[in-house]
Amino acid sequence: MTNAKTDCFVVEGGHQLKGEITPQGAKNEALQILCAVLLTEEKVTIHNIPAIRDVLKLIEVLGDLGVEVNQISEDTYEFQAKNVNIDILQTEEYQNKARQLRGSIMVLGPLLARYGYAKIPMPGGDKIGRRRLDTHFLGFEKLGAKFEYTKDGMFTIDAHDLHGSYILLDEPSVTGTANIIMAAVLAKGKTTIYNAACEPYIQQLCRMLNRMGANIQGAGSNLLTIEGVEYLGGTTHTMLPDMIEIGSFIGLAAMTGSEITIKNCRIDQLGQIPTVFQRLGIQMEFRDDDIYIPAQESYKIDRFIDGSILTVADGPWPLFTPDLLSIVLVVATQAKGTVLVHQKMFESRLFFVDKLIDMGAQIILCDPHRANVIGLNKEVALKGIQMVSPDIRAGVSLLIASLSAEGTSRIYNINQIDRGYQKIDDRLRALGAKITRE
Structure with missing residues (x-):
């Protein structure tokens, strides 16, 4: 297993994925x-x-x-x-x-x-x-x-x-x-x-x-x-399946327009996670204990009842987990609509958005805790760039962005991703992803 900061994932984006994936233990x-x-x-x-x-x-x-x-x-x-x-x-x-x-x-x-x-x-x-x-x-x-x-x-x-x-x-x-x-x-x-x-x-x-x-x-x-x-x-x-992996795979399916089935999810233990992604416009079906996400050409962000812009914020359980706000932010970049992502619990977790902006995302970082994301509705694809993974969750968010982007991306410091995701490159290749470890 790699631990060198110079090691990287080389990701060729723009490919639809398909198949089944089973989350690791939590x-x-x-x-x-x-x-x-x-x-x-x-x-x-x-x-x-x-x-x-x-x-x-x-x-x-x-x-x-x-x-x-x-x-x-x-x-x-x-x-x-x-x-x-x-x-x-x-x-x-x-x-x-x-x-x-x-x-x-x-x-x-x-x-x-x-x-x-x-x-x-x-x-x-x-x-x-x-x-x-x-x-x-x-x-x-x-x-x-x-x-x-x-x-x-x-x-x-x-x-x-x-x-x-x-x-x-x-x-x-x-x-x-x-x-x-x-x-x-x-x-x-x-x-x-x-x-x-x-x-x-x-x-x-x-x-x-x-x-x-x-x-x-x-x-x-x-x-x-x-x-x-x-x-x-x-x-x-x-142990339970990892709810953060499950949320990550939901986001991956939406960003790449892929048909993916996530197996053995313990849906009864996921709390707000499916609801939040559904409010971002992502369709899903619960089939026994599996989550099926159909291929979607586009997905539209919901609004609050009074028509105001949706806010997705984290908080202690049973509120939305902070570990998935990075995924929500990336998914929103290609949605139709606007969302305010409010990271209340950690003040440095949104700083990775500069890489997404370099890829072409429309994001305004309001302060260390809030980012306003204007979705591109997949009309303008993100573009592949070189970047460094700052932490586990931001690293996977950048990986998902790279898989949806046009061109090739290189993500360095992937030992951060390895800290939280088991053989992620092997499992994504099984779905058809073009990803290699160097």
């Missing part, structure tokens, strides 16, 4: 589910794990900590955290790996719950704006933990007396909620988490932990109640 679920294996010494089997860089790196970190890892099939692993060595937390090798990976923050809750101690550097990840970690640590403090943040960017947490508490989160952070849940399941007494994230990924984590013997009530709401238990056992867990 990246954002994987990062917390994998860390939950640290909560028990018994075996945990996890199915539908995506083979992407961020997930594979996290599995490597778990192995370094002493978790026994056995790969049973391409997407199924067996984990047993019977002989965890927390002294590894002090090593430079561990700290360097953790520093490169945003998901490494998720080891904190399980380590605190089971061993009463954790240490981690400031984690990496996408540079999409300020992504504070206060929610995690304020929650740990409420449970009785004490932490120190040193100037070298290291967090050290002592939690040898975790006890249940009432916690009102300052924001419904998904990773913050997951980390606090995992710390609380083995704490003494009752924990109440209010303003909790309620994403399907949090619901999945709660179901998995309850199968392991935890006592969590309220999953799917913003009020969770956790009665601490003394011991958790093993389990088997299957």
Whole structure:
């Protein structure tokens, strides 16, 4: 798998695609589910794990900590955290790996719950704006933990007396909620988490932990109640399909005028995603658990009831996910009509629009959070250019734009795309895309 910034995708655009594609397992679920294996010494089997860089790196970190890892099939692993060595937390090798990976923050809750101690550097990840970690640590403090943040960017947490508490989160952070849940399941007494994230990924984590013997009530709401238990056992867990991939494939079909069937989508877990793309004018049919998108020559953006311009904004679940706003913005460039894209949660995620403008898109970047997109209605095709992928979601958005454009595009820094999308070039070629990796 590539990791060099000079590596690139060469994309010949302007071709219709056709066929079936199956989404990978959910990246954002994987990062917390994998860390939950640290909560028990018994075996945990996890199915539908995506083979992407961020997930594979996290599995490597778990192995370094002493978790026994056995790969049973391409997407199924067996984990047993019977002989965890927390002294590894002090090593430079561990700290360097953790520093490169945003998901490494998720080891904190399980380590605190089971061993009463954790240490981690400031984690990496996408540079999409300020992504504070206060929610995690304020929650740990409420449970009785004490932490120190040193100037070298290291967090050290002592939690040898975790006890249940009432916690009102300052924001419904998904990773913050997951980390606090995992710390609380083995704490003494009752924990109440209010303003909790309620994403399907949090619901999945709660179901998995309850199968392991935890006592969590309220999953799917913003009020969770956790009665601490003394011991958790093993389990088997299957991860959801990645809703961000599903949204990306819907956008891909629309931009390239392609007939695509997205298989095994768990439509009941997609929330607002199909609705938002339908408001952009994209036709789709739900066939059992598949989404069928017919080839469309054009698609027209809806307006609000009073005739005003549609606004698509992100927010905590069950509002529209911020990870798909980049896709919405790209899809809107070739729609008929105008839409205001309002990225509320991250202030640097819209800066990739300069590449789309270079490709011929009509976009006004109002400020770091808002972009006004005037659709070209496919009357003027985007043109292929050279560009650099700034983060996972912008990278795939630029890839979709390139597949719809006239001419050849080169997208550099594709390790960013590999971090979130499994063998994306192979899977797109199976649909007829002209894409090569150099």
